[in-house]
Amino acid sequence: MNTAADPVIRFTEVSKTFPRTDGKDVFTAVDKLSFEIAKGEIVAVLGKTGCGKSTMFNIVAGLIEPSEGQARVVGHNPFSEFDFFRGKIGIVFQNDRLMPWRTALENVMLGLQVLNADPKQALETARGWLARLGLSGHENDYPHALSGGMRQRVSIARAFAVNPDILLCDEPFSALDEMTARDLRAEFVKLVRQNNKTAVFITHQIGEAMDIGDRVMVFHRPARIAYEARLSSETGEAERTKVRDDIMKVLSVDQATA
Amino acid sequence: MGSGSMRVLQATAGMIVLAVIWQILSMTLPPFLFPPVPEIFKRTVEILITGSLLIDVLLTGGRIFVGLFGAFFIGAVIALVMARSKTLENFVSPVLTFFQGIPALSWVVFAIIWFQGTEFRIAFIMIMTTLPAFTFQILDAIRSMSKDLFEMTMSFRPSRWTLFRFLIVPTIVPGILTAWKVNLGNAARVVVVAELVGATGGVGYELLRQQQLFDMAGAMAWTLQLVLFVLVVQQTINAIEAWALSYRPVSERSI
Numbered sequence: 001m002n003t004a005a006d007p008v009i010r011f012t013e014v015s016k017t018f019p020r021t022d023g024k025d026v027f028t029a030v031d032k033l034s035f036e037i038a039k040g041e042i043v044a045v046l047g048k049t050g051c052g053k054s055t056m057f058n059i060v061a062g063l064i065e066p067s068e069g070q071a072r073v074v075g076h077n078p079f080s081e082f083d084f085f086r087g088k089i090g091i092v093f094q095n096d097r098l099m100p101w102r103t104a105l106e107n108v109m110l111g112l113q114v115l116n117a118d119p120k121q122a123l124e125t126a127r128g129w130l131a132r133l134g135l136s137g138h139e140n141d142y143p144h145a146l147s148g149g150m151r152q153r154v155s156i157a158r159a160f161a162v163n164p165d166i167l168l169c170d171e172p173f174s175a176l177d178e179m180t181a182r183d184l185r186a187e188f189v190k191l192v193r194q195n196n197k198t199a200v201f202i203t204h205q206i207g208e209a210m211d212i213g214d215r216v217m218v219f220h221r222p223a224r225i226a227y228e229a230r231l232s233s234e235t236g237e238a239e240r241t242k243v244r245d246d247i248m249k250v251l252s253v254d255q256a257t258a
Numbered sequence: 259m260g261s262g263s264m265r266v267l268q269a270t271a272g273m274i275v276l277a278v279i280w281q282i283l284s285m286t287l288p289p290f291l292f293p294p295v296p297e298i299f300k301r302t303v304e305i306l307i308t309g310s311l312l313i314d315v316l317l318t319g320g321r322i323f324v325g326l327f328g329a330f331f332i333g334a335v336i337a338l339v340m341a342r343s344k345t346l347e348n349f350v351s352p353v354l355t356f357f358q359g360i361p362a363l364s365w366v367v368f369a370i371i372w373f374q375g376t377e378f379r380i381a382f383i384m385i386m387t388t389l390p391a392f393t394f395q396i397l398d399a400i401r402s403m404s405k406d407l408f409e410m411t412m413s414f415r416p417s418r419w420t421l422f423r424f425l426i427v428p429t430i431v432p433g434i435l436t437a438w439k440v441n442l443g444n445a446a447r448v449v450v451v452a453e454l455v456g457a458t459g460g461v462g463y464e465l466l467r468q469q470q471l472f473d474m475a476g477a478m479a480w481t482l483q484l485v486l487f488v489l490v491v492q493q494t495i496n497a498i499e500a501w502a503l504s505y506r507p508v509s510e511r512s513i
């Protein structure tokens with residue numbers, strides 16, 4: 001049984017290797033990674049491109065299986081227990097991944113339809129989420145008629161609409177201009193806190209990681225934790241500056257060895 | 259002039275040129291080789307308005323549909339199985355390629371030797387000749403599925419049936435409609451050969467009769483029935499396509 005004290009996400013010495021194209025050797029993307037994320041936490045995962053953030057993310061999401069070690073989400077195996085996680089994890093991808101044949105509203109309804117929600121109820125919920133994300137009036141637009149920021153908003157609505165306990169985001173705002181990204185970041189944090197969710201937020205921008213996370217985990221390449229810091233609204237400016245400098249130092253070491 | 263009537267004009271201009279050339283030939287060569295265009299037109303209309311003759315056209319149309327639907331459903335199942343298992347694909351793919359090389363006339367011979375019953379033989383020939391291409395086209399359509407959309411959909415952890423309805427079907431619809439259009443033309447050409455297995459009705463049977471009667475106008479008129487049939491079905495598929503793919507953005511520039 002899962003008690004309140006149990007972590008929502010737990011990695012125990014998780015490694016992931018991919019076969020190289022020549023087939024002779026393997027490429028290690030994640031290397032004996034261990035961490036725990038508690039209920040209600042917002043954890044920002046920071047690291048350079050190619051350090052294995054998405055690979056870690058895909059393991060949590062259950063899209064790929066660890067080569068070694070154990071990944072558990074609320075005590076269950078996200079890869080093998082396919083049906084168990086239905087409706088429990090919401091994902092916002094780097095690109096919006098909207099279905100081009102569905103309107104904005106229909107895209108938001110996707111997860112609810114998978115859950116066999118009552119159609120009327122699903123429609124209401126989806127409408128509500130679009131409205132909260134400032135997309136009223138665009139319900140019947142197809143994705144190609146929306147801007148990048150609007151599309152990403154739709155994909156956030158799609159993830160929140162199923163009311164999952166866990167939210168995973170893989171650099172969701174990196175393709176957007178800074179103004180739009182800042183708005184969506186604030187919106188995202190507000191939604192996660194209001195609804196008491198647990199969130200993992202992947203980014204390669206230090207500023208974004210420090211804005212969003214209660215905790216920042218910095219990854220080395222291949223993915224393992226190089227540095228960790230806790231932040232809160234009480235964290236003073238001086239301490240923030242120090243954390244930022246430390247992160248910079250860690251990341252620059254990575255560059256030297258990359 | 260509106261762009262609609264312009265399109266119709268462009269579409270018919272080529273046919274008009276062809277008819278004019280034919281008419282000139284009919285005036286210089288013996289009419290049993292090149293019967294005049296009005297004669298062919300008259301015979302064509304005659305078939306369409308004479309119930310006993312129209313039945314032959316509909317019969318052939320029905321055989322085309324039986325073959326196409328049969329090949330489509332069997333092909334879809336094989337393609338889905340191939341898409342799910344690399345091993346089965348390696349196993350089935352060479353067999354289909356082998357079948358693709360077999361001429362329609364060989365299937366006619368096999369059907370006559372193996373089976374009784376005209377309609378069954380024709381259906382067999384129609385399915386065997388269109389199945390390989392249909393299967394490969396459907397498989398291609400499934401393969402064209404975006405990995406991004408697949409993983410996004412899987413992140414909601416749908417049942418297989420939900421995945422099929424929400425992602426696979428909309429993904430493969432464009433490819434399937436194209437496959438239908440291509441195979442329709444092939445099937446229309448194969449069906450007259452298939453009807454050689456002893457059909458006592460249908461366009462193939464009528465064509466054979468015109469040959470025995472040495473009636474060129476009749477042969478042309480029956481050929482045109484098949485062409486018209488393909489055109490009508492083709493347009494229907496186009497209309498379905500326009501409706502089903504209306505979500506697609508259209509660029510204001512052409513290629």
Ligand SMILES: Nc1ncnc2c1ncn2[C@@H]1O[C@H](COP(=O)(O)OP(=O)(O)O)[C@@H](O)[C@H]1O
Pocket residue numbers: 018019027028029047048049050051052053054055056
């Ligand atoms: N399916 C795969 N096959 C082979 N190599 C992969 C695969 N997925 C990721 N990699 C490799 O693993 C490393 C980490 O990738 P990724 O997790 O996408 O990094 P990040 O998201 O941090 O930019 C990269 O070097 C990448 O090339």
Ligand SMILES: [Mg+2]
Pocket residue numbers: 050053054170171
């Ligand atoms: Mg990535």
